[in-house]
Amino acid sequence: MPERANVGGKAQSLFRMAAEGLPVPDGAVLTTAFFASWYARLGRCEAWHALQNAAPEEIPALCEEVARAAAALAWSEDQEQVLGRVRRYFADNHPDALLIVRSSATDEDGVNASFAGIYETLPGVKPEDLDNAVRACFLASLDARVFQYRAQKNITGAAPQLALVIQPHLACDVAGVGFSLNPHNNDYEELVLTANWGQGESVVSGIAEPDTFIVEKHSGRLIEQQLGAKTPSLWLNPDGGLLERRENRGDSACLNEHQIARLLELIKRTEAYHGYPVDVEWAFVGEQLYLLQARPISVYVPLPPSMITAPGERRRLYADAALSKGITLNQAMSPLGLDWINHLFHAILASWVGPIPLYPKPASAFFFCTGGRMYINYSNLLVFSNATKLAKNAEATDTLMADILKSVDTQTYRAAKKPAWVGINMLTRLPRFAAQMSGFSAHVLWMLLFPKRAHRRAKDKIAEVERDLRALFESDRSLTECTDPISRLMVSRLFGQLMPMLVLGMLPAALAVRKPNGRQRRQLDQLQRGFDNHIVVEMGLALFRLGLLLDTDDLENPGETARRLREGSMPVPIQQAWSAFVTRFGFRGPNEMDLATPGYEDDPRIALNQITPMIENRHHANPERLHQEQVRARETTYQTLMGELRGFQRRVLVWLYRRWCLFTPTRDIPKYLITLCNGGMRRKALAVGAELVEAGRLDRAEDVFGLRFEEITKALTQPDFDARRAVQTNTAFTDKVRAHVRHFPPVIDSRGRILRPEPRSREPGVLQGSPVSPGTVTGPVKVLNRPDEKKIKSGDILVAYTTDPGWTPLFFNAGAVVLEVGGILQHGAVVARELGKPCISGIAGIVNQLEDGQVVEVNGDTGTLRLL
The missing domain is CATH 3.30.1490.20 (ATP-grasp fold, A domain)
Structure with a gap:
């Protein structure tokens, strides 16, 4: 061959x-x-x-x-x-x-x-x-x-x-293209054929509207047939040269049942031979069927085999928890990074319900990690609830997921039988869950009643947790020896004692003013932003202040500047500022929830690339001035509203405002501490990787992120364990995912079908999302898939699939923010509100619908995006 x-x-x-x-x-x-x-x-x-x-x-x-x-x-x-x-x-x-x-x-x-x-x-x-x-x-x-x-x-x-x-060159009678999965919804069970009379070039080039046939692969049933105009068609010119164009009538299908059945078998056979989904060009010359070309489908969402059900079986419904449930990561996580997140979340769940399997099977699980992602099995949840209730629970963190769930048929996706953990076993866990819930509620109540004392204690606890974590990572404990102590510490201190802060930071404004008018809604929203000590905003401001110390040459040569920062050879004020920044935030950066992702301390160029646009636009969008304007606006709005309200409403506003001031800035503290853990675990992991390289067990220190904790122990203790092969096996699927997936869907089923919401708006030129930060701004679009992909200039409308704290420096220059995935509690929405930027979320496919330079109006009050 x-x-x-x-x-x-x-x-x-x-x-x-x-x-x-x-x-x-x-x-x-x-x-x-x-x-x-x-x-x-x-x-x-x-x-x-x-x-x-x-x-x-x-x-x-x-x-x-x-x-x-x-x-x-x-x-x-x-x-x-x-x-x-x-x-x-x-x-x-x-x-x-x-x-x-x-x-x-x-x-x-x-x-x-x-x-x-x-x-x-x-x-x-x-x-x-x-x-x-x-x-x-x-x-x-x-x-x-x-x-x-x-x-x-x-x-x-x-x-x-x-x-x-x-x-x-075949003189085709009918030709076209076949997809072994449905490219519109990723459904593995749907074969899609597009066809026209004559040569397939009219289909491939898009000059004619072809017939489209959707066929269920396992049964051969025709699911859908759409007749296109099929004009013009292209035919082989006997004299050579350009193809001959003909006008057609589109009132009859160009494929019959027999031809569709033959194409189904051919494409299924071609897909089975290649071992991956294929895009096939085919042609009929009389009764003879020819296969002209087969190429891999380059953009689709593969699922691990453990998540896939057999053709014809009842499908399971999965939600991607890594997109919006505090992780906000749109990439496949490394095996070690996913193993760490799984250990941490397993410890949290086990503290509430007792011992549970570390890696449960997707079919019976409520929550599981596999294939570089975290998932929730909604089919099992539908045993206890319905899609409408689940949608309501999802709205705060992911409005797109909520909209999708609203259109889900509960009966179609509800698990056929209760998962194994439902029954007597579940009843034995209820007392533990009730006790944990009571303790959490009591802690929230204590914070509500004694907010100042609770805030002082929380600050002490945060400092204590940070000290303990840093001490643990600076100790001689190995990577695997750190796993359990950190999990216990995070469960007992962070989730047991500090998470109630989030509840107080989100107390609803409706308690102060019932049925507020439009102006009052804007005023109440202003009262919940513009706070000092917001950890993510502090990080962005620290980057900006560092940038003010750098000169133009430093920013124009980030590679050389990064080298000098690592060597400690920059001028003393700059080196001191960099050291202080790294001590506080060095473990953070884009995609920070994966241990394999470098942070600021690993590669200073990440920070320098984010600093540059802030410095270039400082005269138009100075981050410090912008933050102080929000602080003053909050304080002024409070005085104004206090002058307008009377009696009980005024007392409630005072009560709420004091708690907002204390606890709203702390909402990102839990993630800050988790990323602090990640930074320490990453350093420990790289040290193990270097040890395995020296022993000849791995080729690069970074290859350690392709192992799981159990395999790291084997690599260090068992001479016959093949660490290289384990890395190759573990990363095979994640490499495949990284090659094929642009954006992970919020909801997908066990045959690969991506579920999408019903369109919200049918007004031409208007896209309807969910309002998450008020205000109206008009500006040019800038679509980013990665925070380092391109610069955001002052006034640009930042459009992204999802964001994490590593995107924060981009928000200072942006005029508004549009997120495909997210809700009022998602990172991007929280930071946008804190900086006073209009923000909307939950518009399906927005990153593919908009192009750089398009001028749009973003209305964060109504959640609409208008194309201008």
Whole structure:
């Protein structure tokens, strides 16, 4: 079987499928060796070398320069001989046939990157015109789109190497595309076919509205059929060249039941052979069905096998708890990071209900961790409740999830039988749960009645927990020896004694003013923001103050500045400020809930990249001035409202306001302490990794994050334990997830179906979400998938899937914040309110609907986004 390096992704796939007996048309391949001399000559061009690591804005001009050099390349004697043999092959085996010439680059049709529609395909080529078609395909491989797609997919290293597939161009009667899962909802059980008369190019290029058929894979039942206009259709021109266009009538389907059944079996067989979901191009010539191409579906959400039910079985409903339940992480966690989170949450749950399995099976669990994520099995919860009640409980942290649950049919997803932990076993746990609940409630009541004393005690406890954690991590205890003591400490101190603070920080304003008018609602909201000592805001302000000490050269050369900060060779005031910042916040940063993610202390460039836009925009959006304005606005609003209210309402407002002032700023303290734990655990883990590298058990210290705690113990104590293989096994699925998933869905079922909410607004140009921070702002959109992806300028509308505290520096410059996932208690919403930024959340698909530069109006009072 030819190697991918010789024939490229497309050709290798066709070779393999033909060998498997799948109906692939005959053909020939011009291998990468055919073009080697041309690429070698281009390698002497300065623009070619510059392209390998060019910035996106530099790529088009460099590609034009390379293309000019490529157009002047002459055929070598060897190339002319190969082309002659190809022409003779088709003259002998397919006389009078027109040819189709298709690219097959080495990086094309891969599992992680498909390059669909990026490279060139030339139809209807006469054998005598083969030379020109080959040259045109080669020039197309140098197009800016190729290098931009490589950059988007983080494909680095050697530039693309081209091979070409040459086949007879079939005179198709009907053709199209098939997906082995439904690309619109990720359902593994739904096959989707799109088809048109004639050549499939009318479907692939999108010039015609095709027929669409959705088929249930395990039964063959036609679920849905949509007839498209199917005009124009494209047909093979007997004279060669461009395809012939014809107008059609769209009132009849271009596939019959027999053809759909044959396509179903072909695509199922193709998917089974490849072992992953596929996107297939197919064609009928008379009664003969051909498989023209099969490539991996590059964007979909895979599930671990333990979460998947068999075809036709009752489906289970899962919610992604890592998106909004305090984690706010839109990436697959490392095996060690997930194991640590699982240990911590297991200890919390066990303290409330008694001993439970550390890694329960998804089918019987309430909460479980697998595949780099944390999940809640809602099917088991629906045994005790209904979807409407569950939706209400989810609203505070994830309005999108709540909207989805509102449309869920309880009977469809309710577990067929009660999970094993329901019954007598559950009854024995009730006394413990009741005792814990009583203690928690009593603590909340004590804080309500004696807030100042409770606040002083809480501050002492916070300092005590921080001291104990730092002492534990500075001790000689090993990584695995720290796990249980930290879990116990966090359960007893943080969740037992400090979590009640959150309740007091969220006391409802409705207690003060019943049925407030619009102005009073805004006033009450202002009273709950603009506080000093908010830990996340303090972190952003500390970064800004550090930036004021740096000069322009420091910020323009973050790599060099980071090196000097690590070495301690920056000027004394800067070095002292950096040391103080690292001591307080060094363990924090974007995606901080995963132990494998570097924090500020690991890579100062993370901090420098966040500082730069704040300093550049300090005259328009000074973070310190912005914070002080919010403090003054809160104090002024309080005095105003006190002057307007009388009697009982005024006394209630005083009572509430005192508690808001004391406890609202503490809402992020629990996560601060958890990330402090994460920082210490990360340092301990890297020390173990270095030890295993020295012992020859791992290749890099960072590979330790691919092990679980139990495996780390084995790696340190059992000479025959293969740590490298364990890392490879543990990370195989998370690597797959990172390659395929852009955004994790809030709700998904056990056959991969992503559930979405009913649209809230049908007004043209208006998208309806949920209001989480008031105010109205108009500005240009800036869509970010990562906080370091691009700069936020003053007044930009920051649009993100979800955010964590590592995004906070971006909020200072943003005019408003739009979150796809989140609610009033999600980090992004809390920080937006604290900084007085309008914020809305819960608009499904918003990060894909908006583009940078679009001007929108964000209304945080009504939760609407208006396209202007």
